[in-house]
Amino acid sequence: xxxxxxxxxxxxxxxxxxxxxxxxxxxxxxxxxxxxxxxxxxxxxxxxxxxxxxxxxxxxxxxxxxxxxxxxxxxxxxxxxxxxxxxxxxxxxxxxxxxxxxxxxxxxxxxxxxxxxxxxxxxxxxxxxxxxxxxxxxxxxxxxx
Amino acid sequence: xxxxxxxxxxxxxxxxxxxxxxxxxxxxxxxxxxxxxxxxxxxxxxxxxxxxxxxxxxxxxxxxxxxxxxxxxxxxxxxxxxxxxxxxxxxxxxxxxxxxxxxxxxxxxxxxxxxxxxxxxxxxxxxxxxxxxxxxxxxxxxxxxxxxxxxxxxxxxxxxxxxxxxxxxxxxxxxxxxxxxxxxxxxxxxxxxxxxxxxxxxxxxxxxxxxxxxxxxxxxxxxxxxxxxxxxxxxxxxxxxxxxxxxxxxxxxxxxxxxxxxxxxxxxxxxxxxxxxxxxxxxxxxxxxxxxxxxxxxxxxxxxxxxxxxxxxxxxxxxxxxxxxxxxxxxxxxxxxxxxxxxxxxxxxxxxxxxxxxxxxxxxxxxxxxxxxxxxxxxxxxxxxxxxxx
Numbered sequence: 187x188x189x190x191x192x193x194x195x196x197x198x199x200x201x202x203x204x205x206x207x208x209x210x211x212x213x214x215x216x217x218x219x220x221x222x223x224x225x226x227x228x229x230x231x232x233x234x235x236x237x238x239x240x241x242x243x244x245x246x247x248x249x250x251x252x253x254x255x256x257x258x259x260x261x262x263x264x265x266x267x268x269x270x271x272x273x274x275x276x277x278x279x280x281x282x283x284x285x286x287x288x289x290x291x292x293x294x295x296x297x298x299x300x301x302x303x304x305x306x307x308x309x310x311x312x313x314x315x316x317x318x319x320x321x322x323x324x325x326x327x328x329x330x331x
Numbered sequence: 332x333x334x335x336x337x338x339x340x341x342x343x344x345x346x347x348x349x350x351x352x353x354x355x356x357x358x359x360x361x362x363x364x365x366x367x368x369x370x371x372x373x374x375x376x377x378x379x380x381x382x383x384x385x386x387x388x389x390x391x392x393x394x395x396x397x398x399x400x401x402x403x404x405x406x407x408x409x410x411x412x413x414x415x416x417x418x419x420x421x422x423x424x425x426x427x428x429x430x431x432x433x434x435x436x437x438x439x440x441x442x443x444x445x446x447x448x449x450x451x452x453x454x455x456x457x458x459x460x461x462x463x464x465x466x467x468x469x470x471x472x473x474x475x476x477x478x479x480x481x482x483x484x485x486x487x488x489x490x491x492x493x494x495x496x497x498x499x500x501x502x503x504x505x506x507x508x509x510x511x512x513x514x515x516x517x518x519x520x521x522x523x524x525x526x527x528x529x530x531x532x533x534x535x536x537x538x539x540x541x542x543x544x545x546x547x548x549x550x551x552x553x554x555x556x557x558x559x560x561x562x563x564x565x566x567x568x569x570x571x572x573x574x575x576x577x578x579x580x581x582x583x584x585x586x587x588x589x590x591x592x593x594x595x596x597x598x599x600x601x602x603x604x605x606x607x608x609x610x611x612x613x614x615x616x617x618x619x620x621x622x623x624x625x626x627x628x629x630x631x632x633x634x635x636x637x638x639x640x641x642x643x644x645x646x647x648x649x650x651x652x653x654x655x656x657x658x659x660x661x662x663x664x665x666x667x668x669x670x671x672x673x674x675x676x677x678x679x680x681x682x683x684x685x686x687x688x689x690x691x692x693x694x695x696x697x698x699x700x701x702x703x704x705x706x707x708x709x710x711x712x713x714x715x716x717x718x719x720x721x
Contacts, residue, residue, distance in 0.1 A: 235516060236380070241505025245512040301335035310342030317343070318350055321495050322502040323360065325380040326426060326468040 189268070236325065271297050351498040357507035360385050360497055361521075365392040373521040375510035382425040383432075383468035384493060386525065387439055391481070394443045395421035399525075399668075400436055401452025402428045404584040404657055406527050407664035408452065412672035415448055422525030429457060430564040431464045435474040437568060441575055442475035449572055449579040450671060453565075455586070455606045456547050456657075459599075461560040528661055529654050536648035537712060539655025540589060544716040547657065548593045556602060562609050569617040569626065580671050581614065582679065583607065585631040585663075588639050588698040589709060590656035595698075596713070596720060604691050611687050629671050629679040633693035637663065637678075639701040642708060 198215060205211035231252075234240045239255035248254070274282055279298050299305060358364050361373045362385050378385060390398075397420040399408045410420035423436050433451070440446055465471075472489040475481045497503055509515035518531040529535065534542050572579040583606075594600050611628060618625035632638050640652050648654065652663050659667075670678040680690045702709055713720040 236502065236505075238501045238505040241502075241509045241515070244514040244516070245508040247512075247514060301332060303338070306335055306339045306342060309339050310346060313339070313343045314346035314350070315501060317347060318499055318501040318504065321500045323381055323384055323493075323496045323500065324468045324470075326383055326466055 347499055350501075350504050354498045354500075354503045354507050357510050359503065359506040359510040362388040362392075362493075362497060365389055365523075368523045370520060370522045373523065374517055374519070375513065376506050376515045377517045377519060378521050379426060379519060379527070381468070383466070383470075384473075384497070386423055386425055387436070387473045388493070389525070390421065390423065390440050390443050393419070393421065395419045395423075395440065396444050396446055397421070397448035398423045398437075398440050398444075398446060399450045399452070400424060400428070400433055400440075401584065402426060402454050402457055404454055404586075404659065405452030405664075406525075407659060407661040408450070408668050409526060409661065409665050410450075410524055410668075412450070412668040414672055420448075420524065424452070424525070427457070427466050429460075429463065429465055430561040430568070432466070432469055434564055434568045434571070435465075435469075435471070435476075437571065438476050439474040441571075441577070442478045442481060445478075445575065446577045449577045450668070451568070451579065451581045452584045453581060453610060454584050454657075455603055456551070458558055458561040458565070458606055458610075459556040459602060460551070460554065461557050462555075526661070526664075529658065532645040532648060534645075535654045536643050536645035536651070538645050539648075539653075539658075540587070540642055541712055541715045543656040543658075544590060544593055544712070548590060548597065549716050549720065552597050556599065558602070558606060558609050562613050565610065566613050566617050569614060570621065572626070573617065573621050573623055580627045580629070581610075582629040582631065582667060582671050583610065583682075584657070585634065585638050585659065585667075586657045587642070587653050588632075588694070588701045589642060589705075589712070591632070591694070592698055592702060592709070593713070593716070593720070607682065607687055607691060611682050611684055615684060625683070627671070627674075628682045629667075630682050630687075630690050631667060631670075631679040633680055633690055633697065634678055635697060638694075639697045642705070642712070 201214050202208070202211040205214065234253070234255055235244070237255060239258060243255055271278075276297065276299050279300065355363055359376050360378065360381050361368050364372075365388075368389075395410075397410060397415050399405060399410045399420075399422045401408075401424045403424065403426040405424040406422065406426075408422060408424075410422045411417070421440075423440060425432070425436070428436070437446075437449065437451075440449075470489060470493075472485050473493065475483075475486055480486055506515075518529055518533060519527050520530050521527045569579075591600075591603060594603050607630065614625045614628050637652050643651055651660070653659050666678050680686060680693075682690060
């Protein structure tokens, strides 16, 4: 419950922090509670469509996915954040920080990193994705004309 | 550990190279296999957002000698007018092209060509906005100013950067997947001659008029509007075309009189008239300066039955001249092309210092006539654009 409240407060604060004024902030926040079934705005749809996940959904035959790629990213991120080991736990076998034995994480052994073909493949895929994300064709954003 | 690092590095390199080969093979942006490009191939993804990347490289690959240049409104002008070469003509229009970008695109085409024929579409809305100088996606170093610049290190470096972005990026892999699967949402049809046209009716008819009226006219009401900066650039374009002996003709892109009326209601109707007078004046002043004849300049906003056509619902608008208030469909594009290059003036009016005021009066008569005949529709549409518009 605390996690949920903290996450919600952080999300709301983020909108207010980035908005130019309170009116604009509420224009974003209020529909989040009152218009859950609203269609995705065309500009946001365009932004989502041009992401890698957007293309994947389209390629899989779901061109009208709305917010689905966004929910997927949020779901995967939440799973990684709350259910997977953090960086210290992940690298625990190699003592990345000075911690006592008592703080070691039980039950995470199989998820901890060790050199091998499997981890090399995973790291290579993630590293490739990171490198390939460093560049992209600059897009013209359609506002007028 | 050393072996592990080597394996990881090799796998990473392999994945990146595979991604590059995949993107090169699929070529979603149509810049690597220009010789085999066709409309089906170019319309697999919506190139609209990437045209500032794709068109300069297509020009470098195909070296056209006759080009049409302008904003998206000029995109439906088929580069096959009277006296134009059957091969080697190209429509170099890109969405939202600023006058500065227009100058740079023309220079780039000349550096690759050289050009024999040039047709320039001028938009009122593009000329009244002094900023920005260029739009997102434009790269200065992608555009050669002279033929020598095509072999300059900076141009080569830009090519490498564009190759990196087009081949080695996750977004390009996504675009390639969409292109292969044929599932991308593409509301336009792109041709190898550089033209494109909207195919869907999502933003056509009344909805299109309202969208353009809001985005292109109403939203500019608080912006600084000035012709001075862009008229200087127009003079530079004309000087360049004269000095390079390019057979050049200009036209002012027509827009529906409903859109024109919005400018009058926002208090900028006189600016619309001033734009026409200034274009004529600059064209004639540059010609006098260089001791040559002014380039032929045409206006089409006096064409009755065209710019005052009925505004229909999206579903019934397929046969309309305009898909929205400013973008005209290819049949009018062809008529404009013919009218500009066969000297008959069958559709438009040749604008010079003597003719421009009479032309503007004809336009105003059409505007008043349309409003008198469509008072309720126009009022409803204005309210949809903004309750502040009366």
